[in-house]
Amino acid sequence: MIIGDVVGSPGREALKRCVSLLREQHQIHACIANGENAAGGFGLTAQTAEEMFAGGIDFITGGNHIFDKRDFGEYLESSNRVIRPANYPPAVPGRGAGTFTADGVTVGVLNLMGRTFMPPTDDPFRCADVMVGDLRRRTPVIVVDLHAEATSEKVAMGRYLDGRVSCVVGTHTHVQTADEQILPGGTAYISDLGMTGPMDGVIGMEQGAVLDRFLTGLSERFNVQKSGMKQFNAAVVSIDRGTGKATEIKRIFLRGIA
Numbered sequence: 001m002i003i004g005d006v007v008g009s010p011g012r013e014a015l016k017r018c019v020s021l022l023r024e025q026h027q028i029h030a031c032i033a034n035g036e037n038a039a040g041g042f043g044l045t046a047q048t049a050e051e052m053f054a055g056g057i058d059f060i061t062g063g064n065h066i067f068d069k070r071d072f073g074e075y076l077e078s079s080n081r082v083i084r085p086a087n088y089p090p091a092v093p094g095r096g097a098g099t100f101t102a103d104g105v106t107v108g109v110l111n112l113m114g115r116t117f118m119p120p121t122d123d124p125f126r127c128a129d130v131m132v133g134d135l136r137r138r139t140p141v142i143v144v145d146l147h148a149e150a151t152s153e154k155v156a157m158g159r160y161l162d163g164r165v166s167c168v169v170g171t172h173t174h175v176q177t178a179d180e181q182i183l184p185g186g187t188a189y190i191s192d193l194g195m196t197g198p199m200d201g202v203i204g205m206e207q208g209a210v211l212d213r214f215l216t217g218l219s220e221r222f223n224v225q226k227s228g229m230k231q232f233n234a235a236v237v238s239i240d241r242g243t244g245k246a247t248e249i250k251r252i253f254l255r256g257i258a
Contacts, residue, residue, distance in 0.1 A: 001026065001252070002143060002169050003033035003057070004176065004233040007197030007204035008041045008224035012051055014196050014257050018232045019056035022252065026236045030102035031056055032109060032143060034171045034193070035082070036063040041204060041224040043068030046075040049082055059083075059100050061111040063147035063172055064119050066094075085113035085147060087127040097131045099138060105241045107143065108135035110165070112157070114148025114172075124148075125160055132164050140244025143237075144168045151177070151191050158189040166239045166246050169193050174203035176233045176253055186245030194233025199255055201225030230257040 001022060006012060019031060035057075039048040042065050049060055062084040067073065076082060076094030086096020097110045110131050112124040124146070135142050142165040146157050154170040161168055163185025169192075170177070176194025183189050195204055202210040205222040213219040234252040239245070 001028045001031045001234050001236045002145070002167070002193060003031070003196055004193030005034045005036065005063075005171050005174055005195050005197070006038040006052070007174070007195055008037065008039075008226070010224065010226060010230045011038060011195075011197035011204075012048070012055065014230040014232045015052060015055045015057065017257055018254065022234070022236075023056060026250075028236065029105070030058050030100070030107050032059045032061065032145070033057045033196070034063065034145060034147070035060040036065040036147070037197075037204065039069055041222065044072060044082070045069050046072070049075065049079070053081065058102060059098070059107075059109050061109065061145040061147075061171070063113060083109065083111045085111050085121065086131050087112055087122040087124045089122065096127070097135060099135070105141055106139040107141050108139045110135060110142060110144045112144065112146045114146060114150060114153045116148065116150035116153050118149055124157065128157070128161060132161065136164070141166050141239055141241060142244065146170050147172045149173065154191045158183060158187065162187045166244050167237045167249070169235060176251065178251070180235060180249045180251050182246055182249060186243070188237045188246035188249040190235050190249065190251065193235055194231075194253065196232050196234070197230060198225035198228060199231045200228035229255065231255045232257060
């Protein structure tokens with residue numbers, strides 16, 4: 001199972017409520033989550049990451065907010081279960097890919113970031129060629145989290161990596177798409193997993209400051225919407241452990257979590 005952007009304490013609470021139940025219901029062997037917004041809505045901390053692991057997450061990916069919390073680079077350097085986008089420049093702390101073992105299978109995870117309407121980074125397509133080649137020497141089971149704004153860029157990456165990885169999932173926009181599919185080469189794909197966090201507000205943030213930004217161009221810092229119900233967005237992907245090909249992808253869209 002791959003879980004969409006976890007936003008603040010409401011997102012972490014939704015993980016605690018849902019992950020163990022879903023793991024049992026869908027017989028899930030591995031659980032990956034995007035955690036770049038898990039600490040106060042912006043960034044990740046060592047404490048927050050460990051809380052997510054304790055809640056049933058096996059591996060955490062990031063995005064453009066992964067370094068928002070001061071000194072998190074030190075944790076990225078030491079952790080083998082948290083990664084940041086691989087197409088950051090080489091001097092940036094941390095790693096862009098990693099592996100872990102689930103039910104006796106080595107699972108490779110690659111994190112990439114898009115360039116359209118996003119902060120400047122290296123070419124994710126060229127980076128994918130190098131990183132996927134390295135991961136495939138260790139395992140055929142490879143999950144790619146593409147953290148990107150433009151749907152076209154995500155679709156292009158899915159097509160580009162079709163047959164070379166097990167699945168390509170999009171994150172960043174916090175709104176789940178309904179285009180889950182198995183591509184011709186056997187790669188599972190969805191443009192955006194969605195968001196795990198508050199149902200109310202605007203993509204996880206209190207609506208007042210967001211509306212001020214749109215109406216006036218001015219606002220205070222955005223804060224996570226902490227009141228109200230929560231939602232849990234994810235996808236469950238079935239993968240042939242021998243070939244690394246995906247055989248099924250199911251969207252998970254739960255709302256009204258107390």
